[in-house]
Amino acid sequence: MSSGIPVRCSDSELYAHMLDILGRLVGFDTTSHKSNLELIHYVQELLAGNGIDSELHWNEARTKANLVATAGPGDGGARGVVWSGHTDVVPVDGQSWSADPFTLRLTQDAAIGRGTADMKGFIACCLAILSMTDHARLTTPVTLMLTYEEEIGCVGARHLVEEMRTWQGRVTGCIVGEPTGLDVVVGHKGKQNHRITFTGEPRHAALAPQLPNPIVAAAALAGHAGSRNEEFRTEGPHDDRFDIGHSWINIGRIDGGVKPNIVPESCVVDLEIRNIPAHACDDIAADLHGHATGALRDGMRALSDVAEVTVEQLSDTPSFAIEPDHAFVTFVREAFGATEDPCYVPFGTEAGLICGHAGIPTVVCGPGFITEAHTADEFVALDQLRGCLDRLTSLPLG
């Protein structure tokens, strides 16, 4: 009969240790465009203090790294249960914080600071447990996986997909600790950002009838997206597990032109696609790209040889779905004593890459709430952190 994770301290010592670690983690400014190496080295040292080796997987410029560390009986490369978190946080620019965002503040019932909810609170819980675990008594390994640049499109996790694929058969499953209020989440939509740029010739508006107009082409693309959206709404595909049960293209920004008496030289369209798992985001994107570089470009080219349309994909967070009665979902829910049904969330996580691309059974479950993430005075409730420690240590791995 297996029991929870063997930890060499009392619950209250573990909780105090977790808050100390959270203070250190918040103190590293790991805004996505900055290096995460100071934080990674701190984690590496903390784990080494308990005899746990870390592997680092670097980005090309070696300014950032993913960290993978396995505790317990890792014979034959076993990875056991993976705890996954991203180390980066969103910028604080333009937000009005009541104190330094990178200094942890504790109130009676909350921990305040950038990243406390998303998702250094979860990472602090994982680190507190792993640095106190008696791994000789673990019967199943626990692997910590920390990534960089999640907030700008799961960049770090994408670099780990090849590595994670080699874990198949040696891994039980993965818990992604994004803030779900500790509910066990089994699905979310996918998200891609794209930029489409229309270019023509900047000329006197008197010549406008003879020239392509990039703004008009951009507006036509927006119209095309609008009619696709109506099809998604009325014809589907539909997925009633989500509050908004279909895919959607959001035209988020259109920027072009100078003034009324000049034919615009260019116009940029930034858009976001959010897809349900059964509706391939790549297909929606291919249709938009095809319309822009096909009919719309042809129309512009008919008036100017220099007219051009370029398409770029800026980010990709794949959708995530696992069967709610999958053995790993049941394993986690039973250990956590979950009574509510597995649920679905409207935000994206690395679970789509870990589950869909790397083939590792995954759930999303972590302390705090998404409404508290990315905000000024971001916080996580202390009882959520306590609940997270309880749940993680109750996994039957000892």
Ligand SMILES: [Zn+2]
């Ligand atoms: Zn996050």
